[in-house]
Amino acid sequence: MKTVIIGGSATGMGVAAKLKRLNEQNEIVVIQDKDYVSLGACGIPYYIGHNFENPETLIARKIEKFEESQISVISNSKVNKIDFENKKVIFEESQISYDNLVIAVGAKPITPEIKNIDAKNIFTVNSKEDAIEIRKTINDDSNVLIIGSGLIGLEMVENIKHSTAAKISIIEKADRVLKNLFDEEFSELVEKEILNQEIELFKNNEVIEFVKDNNGKVTGAKTINGEIIKCDVVILSIGVIPNTSFLRDTDLELENNGAIKINEYCETNIPNVYAGGDCCSSLSYLYKNTRTFYLATVANKQAKIIANNVNKNKSSKFVGALGTTIIRFFDLELARTGENRMFIDMNSIETKEVLIKDKDHTNYVTGQEDIWLKVIIDVKTKEIINVQMIGKNKSVLRIYGLVGLIWSRSKVDETLEQIDLPYSPPFSRTTDIIHIALSKLI
Incomplete structure (x- = not known):
């Protein structure tokens, strides 16, 4: 049995390694566009x-x-076309046949159509080459503009600030940072930290043109509001889209955003063709709606599902994901899981929610800090459908326990209110913030 895998990142190489462990006789070929x-x-x-x-x-x-391990890798080769009818993959000047095909091409950064976006020192955050060039370019005298205030944008801000004396600005099209992941109360705390770090934040704004010098190097960004932000380095962190443009106008079914449609077995609509990771839409665990998660954790799980099903048809199911995310931003730590506000509102789900501000441990121990927790439950099912946290000193790792409650579909009732959580002065208070939230929801 010959399996061809397009893409050499988390899903693709995960499938390859697992398939080989399942059966050493499996013939596996990976086609990768990098070296x-x-x-x-x-x-x-x-x-x-x-x-x-x-x-x-x-x-x-x-x-x-x-x-x-007898896994063949064809590197520096980009797939141009797939002949699904004849089971052939066409790349560069070659083609290869397959029994089973796995599409794991991931996602690519969104590059907006902005005048002079081809100027030098405008980067995406996607490859090893990007990493090397960005690190080589930024120095203490740099003026860095981060476009987008999502997870990658904020991680870039933190790391550039820690390693250089560069001046950093952020421009965000929305009215607040992290809007797609966290509610307003959490965005406000992050924005306060941005100001504390002496980073300029432009909200409700966007770049319409880059200014460049005679050498083609970026020197500024003209915004929709008319100002020019001085910058000699630009980081594009607007988001990503499935890297599936070569699959359009084929028989493979795609979502509107280009994500490959798959079922619970990670099968596409074409027999013997599987897909996983950032290039496909996946099941959401709670309501079985489809989402594109863009998370390495999801990609790794789907790699295992695909390998199991290639080895033995329909032997393994992907049950869904929650979109669980965690990020550090200077001293702040944020975590969230479950359906987002947009989905809840669009589907008119009747909810009850509570927002608690408390302390992460007792005042017997130094270093006590604030911790915030929001829990949203579905009134009909009495199940938790969203959790958001912000704190310091790894206090948001409580998210692990809350994910477990969601995953097990625990009902928020008096039994759950009495859940036996640990207590010790350095770690928590006798009545933990989770207990407080559950008490207010029953």
């Missing part, structure tokens, strides 16, 4: 922030190691 595989792209901001020195640390496993 490396298994890039830990989530580490890019931390390389730029000088948390480690060697960019090769971003590579979880080298091509040579896969080839030692």
Whole structure:
């Protein structure tokens, strides 16, 4: 049995490794558009922030190691077309046949149509090459403009601030930061920290043109409000879209955003063709709606599901995801899980919610800090459908327990109110913030 995998990141290489473990006789070929595989792209901001020195640390496993396991990797090759009828993948000047095909091409950064966006020193955050160039370019005298205030944008801000004396500005099209993930109360706390760090934040604003000098290097960004933001380095962190443009006008079914439609077995509408990771839409755990998660955790789980089903048809199901996310922003730590506000409002789900501000541990121990917790339940099911937290000193790791409550579909009632959480002065208070929230929801 010959399996061809398009894409050499988390899903693709995860499928390859698992398939080989399941059956050493499986013939596996990976087609990758770069000269490396298994890039830990989530580490890019931390390389730029000088948390480690060697960019090769971003590579979880080298091509040579896969080839030692008899997994063939065709590198520096971009797939141009798939002939689904004849089971052939066409790339560069070659083609290869398959019995099973796995599409794991991931997502690509959104590059907006802005005048002079081709200027020098305008970067995306997507590849090892991006990481090396950004780190080499930014210095203490740089004026860095971050476009977008989502997770990647804020991670870039933190790491550039920690590693250089560069002046940093953020421009955000929405009326607040992290709008797609957190409610307003949490955005306000993050924005306060942005100001505390002496970072200029432009909200309800966007770049319409980049200014460049005679050498083609960016020197400024003209906004829709008319001002020109001085910058010699620009980081595009607006978001990503599925990297599936080569699949349009084929028989493969895609969502409106280009994500590949898959079922619970990670099968597409075409027999023997599977997809997973950032290039596809996936089931949401709670309401079984489809979403594109763009999360490495989801990609890794789907790699296992795909490999199991290629090895033995329909033997493994992907049950869904919650979109659980955690981020550090200077001293602040944020975590969230569950359906977002937009989905809740669009589907007119009747909810009850509580927002609690408390302390993360007792005043017997130094370093006591504020912690905020929002819990939203579905009134009809009495199940938790959204949790948001912000705090310091890893206090938001309570999210692990709350994810467990959501995953098990626990009812918010008097029994759950008495959940036996641990207590010790350095870690919590006798009545933890989780207990307080549950008490107010029953």
